[in-house]
Amino acid sequence: MKPSAVLLAGALAAILVPCCPGAPVHMQRSAHSPRSKLLLVSFDGFRWDYDQDVDTPNLDAMARDGVKARYMTPAFITLTSPCHFTLVTGKYVENHGVVHNMFYNTSSRLKLPYYTTLGIQSWWDNGSVPIWVTAQRQGLRTGSFFYPGGNVTYQGVAVTLSRKEGALHNYGNESEWRANVDTVMTWFTQHDLHLVTLYFGEPDTTGHRYGPESPQRQAMVEQVDRTVGYLRDSIAHHNLSDSLDLIVTSDHGMSSVQKTAPDLVELHKLPNFTFQDVDFELLDYGPNGMLLPKEGRLEQVYAALRGAHPRLHVYRKEEFPSSFHYAGHPRITPLLMYSDPGYVIHGRYSVQFNNGEHGFDNGDMDMKTIFRAVGPSFKEGLEVEPFESVHVYELMCQLLGIEPEANDGDPAVLRPLLRSGATLSRWPPSVMGLLGIMLLAKVA
Known part of the structure; x- marks a missing residue:
């Protein structure tokens, strides 16, 4: 290497020193460097094949414009809170500790329903730090809209902006869905949030009540698809298409319940x-x-x-x-x-x-769920083989350019979903410039 290249390499190494494990990532960036934004959307109980018996033009467009997984395998136990917390911690359930939808205490025999458990801090804040807090500690602003676990504090830190549904919330109101999307767009544009997790309680509720093979569930999937279309139109309307990555996924699938079998x-x-x-x-x-x-x-x-x-x-x-x-x-x-x-x-x-239920073995196909992703960081028209939901956390950390907490995921599993250089572009301009100069010096 020429002497000039050696000097440049030394300068680059000095800038990259904070990238060692454990260093706060916000120290790695220029104060004026642009940040990518990320929206994680979960449609509860959306089974992997729900788009196969219903016309879903907007989900299909996401696949054409971005990335689609054949299916995603959720964590076990395939319940709402445990699976959602795996997505935002990258940990299996035994390692993050949210082991059920219900808070319970074996000594007092107290058991609390799902909605009440959403507000029990000790149930969620038991050692694992979700991505909201990790991102905020590294200089980003985050939001949670109805997402399980997003309305309590972790090690004393609350999510920057959050909303929690009411006890008797109607999860199927399509007009409210659009209003919620509008609110999230405001969070990104007016409050400069970098990460938002947005939760919808359907088609889970309909799948439970009528069963996964019912016409009511099919109609609800059509509503989900319309909402995906509204969401993508809103991203474009707010001039976020070039700066916001969108992931649409779910927590688990749904299976028909045997209610009259002789071997209950x-x-x-x-x-x-x-x-x-x-x-x-x-x-x-x-x-x-x-x-x-x-x-x-x-x-x-x-x-x-x-x-x-x-x-x-x-x-x-x-x-x-x-x-x-x-x-x-x-x-x-x-x-x-x-x-x-x-x-x-x-x-x-x-x-x-219930006519539909989940919680079964996560190896069963009825428990598999969807994964779609589109945005400036993702490749176009790519369909990938199935993967476990535990890897999504590492992907999100790569998209946000933050140092992840210890987790059970593998950053290499979902890196092929990203465009070449998608994570490299998160470096400050000064570093990118030095890299370019070094390459020229090496060629010379």
Whole structure:
């Protein structure tokens, strides 16, 4: 290398020193360098194949203009809060600790419903730092609109702007959806937010009520597609097309429920099992269950349930399949179980109102979900093979140019979705200029 190139290399190395792991990324940038913006949109319960029996021109256009995954595999347990928190932490459920939609305490036996749990800080802030806080610590401004986990503080830090739905919120109001999109556009343009997570509670609610194969679900998917079109039109209208990357995805899929089958999973009908041996139970919430047996009765309860029903899978905590990345958290009870696809677990009574359900094995195709991405950082017309949702966090950190927290994702998995140099362009202009000069010096 020529002497001039050596000097330039030294200067470049000095500028790049803050890029060592753990250094705050906002120190790496010029104060005047442009930042890319990112909008993560989740349509709850959007199964991977919902666009195959409905006309979805706007989702199809996203695929043509950007990137589409054949499907995405969510985390287990395939429930709303755990899967959404995996997206914003890059961690499997046993590592981020949001193990259920419901807050529960095995000592007090307190159990709180989904909406109430959204506001319980200790349920969410238990060691993992989501991307909102990480981005803010590195100089960015973030927002959460109805996104699970976005309305509590983490290590004392709140999301810059956030909205939380009401207790009896109507998740299917299309006019409100458009108003919410308008608000998010205002956040980006008037409040200079860099990252926003936007949540819609459909088609999950409709899939639960009418079933995933119903005409009502098909109509709701058409509404989702219209909203995607409105969203992309709004991005263009606000002159954000060249600076904002859009990801549309979901938390899990949906499966039809067996409600009249002769082999329902009913714990209260199993001959050798009694609830008198149990101190705490979390049952009747789809296909999953947790039990805390009374002291000294764990093996007795386990023996009564293990193999008691061909569609019920019961494990001691330490023997739960490690591939689920679920049972290793202290919040998990000594005994846990799940049922076969289509079958829910009935506890003390047999009551099932839903025609559709999730929470099943994340390897089952009905639990797979969608992934679309479009924007200045993404390639065009690319369809990729399936991947796990745990990798989306690393992708988002690359798009925002921030240093990620420790996580279970691999940044290399989704890097092929990006245009050549998409992450390199996040460097300050001074660094980019030096890189160019070094290349010229090397050629000379």
